[in-house]
Amino acid sequence: MYNIILITIDSLRPDFIGCYNENAKKEELTPNIDNWAKDAVIFKTTISQGPRTPESFPALLSGQYSCRYLDIYKGLSPQRVLISEILKKYNYYTAAFNTNPYISRHSGYNRGFDYYKDNLLTFGKHGLKKKFLMGYVRLRNLLKEPYIRANKLNKQVLSWLERANKPFFLWIHYMDVHGPYISKKGLILLNRIRAASLWHKAAGVYDHGLNDKEKHFLVETYKEEVRYLDFYINDIFKNIDDTNTLTILTADHGEMLGEHNLFGHGFELYEELLHIPLIIKLPQEIPVKNKYIDTPVKSLDIVPTILDVLNLKVNITFDGRSLLPLIQGNEDKYPSNEPIFSEIWTKYLAVRKGEWKLIADYAGRKLKLFNLKEDPKEQNDLADKKPEVVSELKLLIKQHLLDINAPSEDVEKWGFKIDEE
Structure with missing residues (x-):
């Protein structure tokens, strides 16, 4: 059985990745991702099923549309079966590492995991109440780094990998590219304050009142965050055994960076929010015919693809389809003109x-x-x-x-x- 590694990066747009965009390559935003992707399959047009974390991840991790069980804001429905729960039944050792309150154990995302590290505080017998989660994050924005950074998250991941039983399923979710974008130049405390101020002023608001200098600053610091993440994600790449590992790199959604006069991500459904990267590196023994896939695909396809690669059959009706036929040149087995939906409730x-x-x-x-x-x-x-x-x-x-x-x-x-x- 192959090991499975799912790497998700919050708010990462494909046009800020070198293997997707020549300008990003010239600016050397992602040299490590680009190098790792040389032996991988790159899907040029992948559509997220939602513009924010609460709408996108239920679909990404289950292969079923987020609105199917109306569980976007209520915590995951017991009817929704996660890929971690499926693989657990097939004796996979499962672990997840993240720092996003929307995908914490308090919303049920720990289901099916032997080890789940969401890096959130726990208050009392029942844990941190959901109504306090975002207030806690906003307070932390001003006092320290808003989320656990990639270098610290990697230490947790690599420590787990050293003792992981095999086969394993590992999910890593990085928050470094998510706002507020913090510049690494100058005094870090002042940068945090400025980043938090601009982020809360601009994110999801049409009448944000930003001047051109502030808009430019947001875009450039977003690029800094992409470079920072790319530097540290290489520590994970160097510890992956490509001979027997299926590795998937994607994002939950994109980010507005001034398009349509918007920043951040909120209740909109423009391409900047829905078009995400998807790069899949198959175990070496699985043949690959197509390296670049033009056919539009979707986040929903990730779970069926994992199960197809593992040749596992489950009694679940997925809304997504396996991408393996596209990868191996059997395009007729993946309808290219099917409608793709993205949802906000x-x-x-x-x-x-x-x-x-x-x-x-x-x-x-x-x-x-x-x-x-x-x-x-x-x-x-x-x-x-x-x-x-x-x-x-x-x-x-x-x-x-x-x-x-x-x-x-x-x-x-x-x-x-x-x-x-």
């Missing part, structure tokens, strides 16, 4: 099919249509000019809501009748 969705992408909410206030082939930056809203395309994609949204068993009242809020053919 059931009230605000994006559907992508072919060159078209519709962003819509049930109230009709945020209806936007883009031709991604001609307008990849989503600057030209064609909703009024292409009503027939809007209608077609809205029908796909209806079918999606029915497929995931959304509550009937949620479906009807969109103006859909349940019994309509």
Whole structure:
């Protein structure tokens, strides 16, 4: 049985990785990731199922849409089966290391793990209450580093690897690229204060009032964080036995860096938030035909891919598909024109099919249509000019809501009748 390592990086955009973007390569933002990826498969267009951690990770770790069990903000539903739980049943030794309160043990993300280190404080018998989690993080932003840094997280991971039983499943989630972005130049305390101030002023707010100098500072410090993470992630790469390990590197979502006058990530569904990196390095004995995959894929495909590589069969209906056929040149086994959905609960969705992408909410206030082939930056809203395309994609949204068993009242809020053919 192969070892499995899943590396997720919060808020990392593919266009800031050298093997995805020539400008990032020229700026040497990610030389270690680029070098590691030389023998890996790179998926050029991978779509996250949500623009933030609470919406993206339920799908990424289960292979089922986040809204299927309506458990985005309530803690994971017992009906949602995580990849850790599946592998645990097949005698995998499982461990996870992260520092994001949204994916802590308090929300059920420790299920199926023999060892789960979320680096959060524990208060009292029942642990740190969820309502205090974000207040705790904001306070820590000002007093010290906002999250456990990669160098410290790596020490925990490498210590565990030294004594890990095999086969193992290891999940590492890094927060270094997540805001507030802290410059490594000058006085670190002043940098923390400035970073926290700008982040809370700008993140997710249209009328942030940032001047050009402040906007430039945010972009440049984001790059600094990418470089910092790339430097330390190499410590993990150097300790991976590629002969018998399936390693997957991806992100939960992207980040707005001034596009659409937004910074950070929030309740929007633009490409800067949904387009994420996905790099897969297979065990050496598994043949690879295609190194660069153009077909649009999704976070939902990660769990089915892991199980396919391991040749494990489970009685679960996944919303994703294995990517192994694409990797091995059997493109006909992965439909290239299937709709891909990204969700913020059931009230605000994006559907992508072919060159078209519709962003819509049930109230009709945020209806936007883009031709991604001609307008990849989503600057030209064609909703009024292409009503027939809007209608077609809205029908796909209806079918999606029915497929995931959304509550009937949620479906009807969109103006859909349940019994309509």
